[in-house]
Amino acid sequence: MSNKTLAIIKPDAVGNGFTGKIMDRIIEAGFKLQAAQLMQLSREKAEGFYAVHKERPFYNDLVDFMTSGPCMPMALEKDDAVNTFRSLIGATNPEEAADGTIRKDFAESIQNNAVHGSDSNENAQKEIAYFFTSNEILDY
Ligand code: ATP
Ligand code: MG
Secondary structure (H helix, E strand, C coil), X not given: CCCEXXXXXXXXXXXXXXXXXXXXXXXXXXXXXXXXXXXXXXXXXXXXXXXXXXXCCCHHHHHHHHCCCCEXXXXXXXXXXXXXXXXXXXXCCHHHCCCCCHHHHHCCCCCCCCEEECCCHHHHHHHHHHHCCHHHXXXX
């Protein structure tokens, strides 16, 4: 079973000064940080990342948002990382996110929802490789 997931602290949360608070929640929850880099996504990079949503009405606004400022992709390791991380962040819409979840506490809206988490082991592998080379993933 894969034990990795790709997280992104999104531009709203970085801009609002929540990067450290969100990383602390993640590490306190038992995830091991294996890679992290603050970066400004190009339009092409953001479009590629969200290509699965290309036909959705919110796609262009989502790409605008994801390129609006720096974000921080991270490779995380934990047993059952994908599911455990999605529980930690809560529902896509922060109004529906459970108390104590990262989105409940730090997200602004259904679009500006503070964090991304991979939705399957297969996508976690692909998404980690989309942002990091194997040399940049530190196993320790
Ligand atoms: P993520 O993939 O970022 O972890 P998710 O899996 O909870 O979030 P998806 O359905 O994959 O949600 O949507 C990807 C992203 O698109 C959401 O995180 C959010 O930023 C944006 N989004 C999703 N639905 C809407 C919507 N109805 N209106 C505006 N933005 C949306
Ligand atoms: Mg998703």
